Amino acid sequence: EDQVTQSPEALRLQEGESSSLNCSYTVSGLRGLFWYRQDPGKGPEFLFTLYSAGEEKEKERLKATLTKKESFLHITAPKPEDSATYLCAFCPYGGSQGNLIFGKGTKLSVKP
Amino acid sequence: EAQVTQNPRYLITVTGKKLTVTCSQNMNHEYMSWYRQDPGLGLRQIYYSMNVEVTDKGDVPEGYKVSRKEKRNFPLILESPSPNQTSLYFCASSRQDPSFSEQYFGPGTRLTVT
Numbered sequence: 352e353d354q355v356t357q358s359p360e361a362l363r364l365q366e367g368e369s370s371s372l373n374c375s376y377t378v379s380g381l382r383g384l385f386w387y388r389q390d391p392g393k394g395p396e397f398l399f400t401l402y403s404a405g406e407e408k409e410k411e412r413l414k415a416t417l418t419k420k421e422s423f424l425h426i427t428a429p430k431p432e433d434s435a436t437y438l439c440a441f442c443p444y445g446g447s448q449g450n451l452i453f454g455k456g457t458k459l460s461v462k463p
Numbered sequence: 464e465a466q467v468t469q470n471p472r473y474l475i476t477v478t479g480k481k482l483t484v485t486c487s488q489n490m491n492h493e494y495m496s497w498y499r500q501d502p503g504l505g506l507r508q509i510y511y512s513m514n515v516e517v518t519d520k521g522d523v524p525e526g527y528k529v530s531r532k533e534k535r536n537f538p539l540i541l542e543s544p545s546p547n548q549t550s551l552y553f554c555a556s557s558r559q560d561p562s563f564s565e566q567y568f569g570p571g572t573r574l575t576v577t
Contacts, residue, residue, distance in 0.1 A: 382562040394467075394553050394568030395506070438506065442562035450521055451561055453498075455505035 357439055357454035364461050367428050372457045374439035375421040384422050386415050387438040389456070395438055398424075429461045465490045467569035469554050475575045476544055484539045484572050486554030494557045495537040496521070496566070497529060499550040506553070512537055513560075544576045 355376045364370055374384070383402050387395035399408045401417040408415050412433065414425045424437055440453040467488045476482055488495065496511040498521075508521030512531040526548055528540040537556075541548060551573050555566040 385565070392571070394555070394571055395566075396568070397565035400563075400565065440506075450508055450511065450519075451496075451566075452522075453506040455503065 355439060355441055355452055355454040357437075357457050359457060360455070361458045362460070364426075364429055364459070366430055366461055366463050369425070369427045369429070371426070372424040372437055372459070373421060374424070374454055376441055376443075377420075378441070378443040380444040382442045382444060384417055385440045385451070386422070386424055387440065389436045389438055398437075426459070429459075431461045431463050434459055434461045465567070467554055467556055467567050469552075469569040469572050471572060472570065473573050475577065477577055478545055479543050482541050482544060482574075484541075484552060484554075484574070486537045486539065486569060487535050488537075488554075488556040488567070489535065490556060490558070490567065491534065492556035492558050492567075493534075494559065494561055494564070494566075495531065496555045496557075496561065497527070497537070497539045498553045498555065499523065499548075500553060500571075501550050509539070509552075511561075544574075546576050548574065549576050550574060 358373045383400050385400050386398040389395040399415040404419045406417050412427050416423045436456040436458045438456045440451045442451050470485045497509040498506045500506045507523045509527050510529040512518040553571050554569040557564040557566045
């Protein structure tokens with residue numbers, strides 16, 4: 352069964368303390384891997400798409416990377432406004448068109 | 464403003480009383496999806512639509528119906544709601560197959576079935 356696991360479930364950082372979130376998946380290949388940010392009481396908001404191992408994308412303090420079995424979301428010098436739940440999602444090769452599998456998310460809290 | 468709207472935002476109903484949650488997007492997107500989000504289970508896809516009159520089941524379709532008669536609208540229908548359908552529901556749209564394209568999510572509908 353295709354699965355995606357995110358770790359840690361929750362992460363508390365001090366402002367400026369860099370760290371990484373992990374998303375690992377158990378499929379032989381994927382069409383795309385996505386990172387979304389979700390604020391409390393709101394719908395997820397798109398951050399990045401990665402398609403092949405070795406690919407990296409950056410946006411402000413966030414950088415997403417992809418290997419054959421996992422993706423990392425690196426947060427450099429986070430600020431309190433980066434506090435949110437970060438979700439990863441993917442569609443495996445052979446999966447139904449349009450069918451995404453989401454992880455349970457990592458809840459990030461950044462304290463000033 | 465490009466957006467996905469859902470109505471109602473909050474709904475409390477009783478078991479067996481049919482209800483519809485509406486979803487509309489103003490971006491002329493081909494794809495639309497419905498998800499439910501439950502604590503400890505994450506986001507799970509209920510149904511998705513690739514275009515008008517084309518829909519397919521996601522991971523948890525039991526107890527739900529959808530229709531896509533117009534490109535902009537994708538209502539979610541619960542014919543006979545049950546307490547296990549109490550959840551937070553999100554509608555999403557994307558320009559192309561969400562396997563390759565970012566999705567835009569609505570603000571969510573919190574449903575309670577008693």
